Amino acid sequence: MTKNQRIALQADWWPAACREQGWKSGDRKLRLLVCSWAVSLPNPTALDILQAVKSDEHPVRMLQSTNDLNDRDDVDRVKAVLGMLSGNLARTGEVGRPEFGRARRLRNVIRAQIKCLALFQERPRAYVAEIINDKFNRARRVEHVTIRDLTADLIVSTRGDKVHESPSQLDQLVMTLARIVNQRRKAADMTIHDMKLKAGVPCNCSLCQHPPVADVGEEDWSIFEPELETADVNTEEENPF
Numbered sequence: 001m002t003k004n005q006r007i008a009l010q011a012d013w014w015p016a017a018c019r020e021q022g023w024k025s026g027d028r029k030l031r032l033l034v035c036s037w038a039v040s041l042p043n044p045t046a047l048d049i050l051q052a053v054k055s056d057e058h059p060v061r062m063l064q065s066t067n068d069l070n071d072r073d074d075v076d077r078v079k080a081v082l083g084m085l086s087g088n089l090a091r092t093g094e095v096g097r098p099e100f101g102r103a104r105r106l107r108n109v110i111r112a113q114i115k116c117l118a119l120f121q122e123r124p125r126a127y128v129a130e131i132i133n134d135k136f137n138r139a140r141r142v143e144h145v146t147i148r149d150l151t152a153d154l155i156v157s158t159r160g161d162k163v164h165e166s167p168s169q170l171d172q173l174v175m176t177l178a179r180i181v182n183q184r185r186k187a188a189d190m191t192i193h194d195m196k197l198k199a200g201v202p203c204n205c206s207l208c209q210h211p212p213v214a215d216v217g218e219e220d221w222s223i224f225e226p227e228l229e230t231a232d233v234n235t236e237e238e239n240p241f
Contacts, residue, residue: 001069009035009066013079016086021050036063038081039074046084076101103152104219106170110147111223112201113177119199120184126226131176136169147173147224 001009017034018025030053037044037052040059044052052059061068069075080100110128117124129146137145150169157164167175185195196203222228 001066001075002071005069005071005075006066009075009078009082013082013086017082020086032063032066033059034082034085035066035069035078036061038078039063039069044081049081049085072101072105100152103150103170106152106168106174107147107219107224109174110170110177111220112196112199113174113181114223115199115201116181116195117177117184119190119195120181120188123226123229125224125229128177129224129226132173135172135176148221 014031015025017023023030033053034049036059037049040061041048041052063069069078114124114128117127121127132147132150133145136150150173152168152170154168155166157166166172181195185192190198193203193205193207196205202208
């Protein structure tokens with residue numbers, strides 16, 4: 001669990017659940033017990049969690065500290081359960097569905113890719129929006145497809161008697177943008193490290209060794225909105241990264 005995630009849990013997710021349930025937010029033992037049940041039960045309802053907390057049973061994973069949580073699946077599950085206990089309907093829908101957390105992380109990758117692409121491509125948001133529409137709306141079944149329509153669900157199809165799994169739509173977009181950005185970077189004779197520093201995105205190369213940025217708050221969708229950019233993406237006003 002990262003420092004930012006720990007802060008979000010203690011200052012936001014847990015207090016919100018406590019206000020709804022009438023718990024004391026300073027009760028560390030209760031917090032660890034609730035989090036333990038959150039990562040132990042596969043697809044719990046709010047009632048399942050509350051009954052488990054009040055029971056004499058022990059969770060499969062009994063946390064000694066929130067440091068025992070990993071920064072991906074564990075945190076996704078705890079965040080969703082605490083959101084459900086706080087009455088957050090959006091978070092309730094994420095309980096037992098790890099693809100929601102994974103989709104947020106993939107969109108974070110795409111945000112960074114768009115910032116890198118802005119070094120080489122005019123109106124990068126519009127460029128990515130067009131890629132999305134061309135790639136995932138080939139039959140033009142709807143007027144326009146945006147990144148909000150893409151998921152992190154595996155694409156499952158049948159070929160004869162065999163079931164075939166393909167990367168999700170968001171995974172495909174990440175791979176497509178990675179290829180495009182890499183081609184543009186090489187053409188500009190720029191290293192990955194230099195590109196990321198210039199674009200203002202985290203770099204985890206051997207020179208930097210920065211950990212990945214964890215998702216802890218509400219998503220900023222503005223970087224995906226092509227209408228918010230002008231043709232001059234290199235000005236300070238339009239290119240704040």
